Amino acid sequence: MRFSSTPRGARLARRLVAARLHAWGHPYTSTANETLTLITAELTANAVRHGHVPGRDFEVRLTGTSRELRVEVSDTRAKRVPPLSLDERPCDAESGRGLMLVAALADEWGTKPRVNAPGKTVWAALALI
Template sequence: MTIPGLTAPHPGDTFELRFSATARGARLARRLASHRVHEWGHRYGSEVNDTVSLVVGEMAANAVTHGLVPGRDVLLRLIRESGGRLRVEVSDTRGERLPDLPTGLPADAETGRGLVLVAALAEEWGVTPREGAPGKTVWAALASAPVVVTEPGGIGERHGVAATQPGPWVHKLTAGGLNHTSGDVLVQRPAAARRRAQS
């Protein structure tokens, strides 16, 4: 999926994995995402690595549970955006079943919290139609600090300017309800992101 105004700052800053639409495939996606983020400088056990692992795990589990089409794989894409943000995308082939953010879950509910966690951890998240294939892409943008890396021939920071303008498919959840068109959904600036912005 090509996002207007989004470019990975260096070659190799996009990671893609097709995985089987099974629980085992979702676990593999979570582990390999953690490994890739570790290679990008966010070490195992760091807040960023743990957040990416949790978000990928929840989104992959949703894709294999609710987006399952027999014989079709799921696509995971991680993009290290300029400015240090990480974008997680999980695409499946069930475009007619769009996820929604549940409200009023009973305290003893054993399911239904995946997107609640994603919304709490992400700066923004949303759903877009999948480009070039049937289905949808669920995505989340996560904050991360730029990583200082050793470059061949010296030491320097590897980061750039953040893409500040979302694509035209971004619609906001307002106090009055969901404002959306053409099936696109976005929950922007959840409580955790608002608290970070205020401090």
């Protein structure tokens, strides 16, 4: 799914992921849906804030098996790759805790170069078992 690199695009991506998970048998109020929707919200917000390139969209890919749900968010800015080692942020910091939340909620997460396009993909996986 492709979205505009705007707060509205990030909000729409989050809502569509929740709806798709619901359609796949993970109800809106289930732990899996709520957790992956929150992870998606953080990753899409980062794509808009840190990965935005004027005139280019970001993409969200959602996949699932009986054992795992995975979300991938791709943007077109390759130079701003999030660190995989996250330092503790001060309590009064205005930003920088989103990826700490992703790391705490996801069973695995990481980054990889974007396939067939400039940029990067940040992904997170949630085990269902």
